[in-house]
Amino acid sequence: MTSRLLMPFRTADAGPAPDAETTGSTRPTPILDLAHPRVAALVTRVRRAADERGAVTDRARLRTAHGIIAAAVRPVYSVEDLRRVSRTLRLGRGSCSQRMAVLEAVARSLDVPTRVRGLLVDGAFWYPRFPRLRPFVPEEVLLAWPEFLLDGTWVPVAELFAGQDTGPAPAGGFTNTGPETLFEAVARTTVDWDAPAACAGSAPCDLSAHLRTDLGRFTSRDELFARHGQTLCLPARTLAEPVLGRWSAGAGSAAEDTPGGGRGPEPLSSSAA
Numbered sequence: 001m002t003s004r005l006l007m008p009f010r011t012a013d014a015g016p017a018p019d020a021e022t023t024g025s026t027r028p029t030p031i032l033d034l035a036h037p038r039v040a041a042l043v044t045r046v047r048r049a050a051d052e053r054g055a056v057t058d059r060a061r062l063r064t065a066h067g068i069i070a071a072a073v074r075p076v077y078s079v080e081d082l083r084r085v086s087r088t089l090r091l092g093r094g095s096c097s098q099r100m101a102v103l104e105a106v107a108r109s110l111d112v113p114t115r116v117r118g119l120l121v122d123g124a125f126w127y128p129r130f131p132r133l134r135p136f137v138p139e140e141v142l143l144a145w146p147e148f149l150l151d152g153t154w155v156p157v158a159e160l161f162a163g164q165d166t167g168p169a170p171a172g173g174f175t176n177t178g179p180e181t182l183f184e185a186v187a188r189t190t191v192d193w194d195a196p197a198a199c200a201g202s203a204p205c206d207l208s209a210h211l212r213t214d215l216g217r218f219t220s221r222d223e224l225f226a227r228h229g230q231t232l233c234l235p236a237r238t239l240a241e242p243v244l245g246r247w248s249a250g251a252g253s254a255a256e257d258t259p260g261g262g263r264g265p266e267p268l269s270s271s272a273a
Helices: 037-053 058-072 085-091 096-109 123-129 221-228 234-244
Strands: 114-122 140-150 153-156 211-218
Touching: 037 058, 037 085, 037 096, 058 096, 058 140, 085 096, 096 114, 096 140, 096 221, 114 123, 114 221, 123 140, 140 211, 140 221, 211 221
Parallel strands: none
Antiparallel strands: 114 140, 114 211, 140 153
């Protein structure tokens, strides 16, 4: 059983959802604060690492950036989707959405246009992570799913690693359990919300059964959240963030484990990056 009590009130007159032709951008936004020294330092680090690996294409640079972010920003259950990228880097921890935002900021800094697709996902999808807190899991979770303009084609984040030979992959698709989040999963397995013929039904890459509403494309995640709000209402975010914002993904349910146990990687500061 999921709950609507902690969710914001969403009106039916929020306006038509932007379609697939929505134009992306490389401009900074309040969330994607590209000019901040921490963001600039991360981009410099990505450029250097990509050059060392001979990663000369935009796709290869974004793959490099994804690996750096995954290793340096610890996955937690933060509920503040409007958090600036520079703050996520300073803290050295972030939710799946916040780490996706970091990747978008790197892309825009590399002159790769980005946009997001708004997805309302069934809250039951997160039951495996909160087995004893099901009554408090929101009925719907709003995801900002990034897309990148590469060689004239919009590429969802889940397809950044398509065609890459990474050796034998772990068996099975993304299960939303353990320390692996959607952010890590896209690097090793297909994650698809549209049930393509190749993986429709019970195949591990098909997550379409969890998708309740496709809100369309938006020029930025700022625009998406401004139009549709965040997953939790403000009072719920205020109460939940001090706990969930430090609770490591895969650490167990809140009733079983101490939030924030264990030390994560060092934050990406302007000096460390």
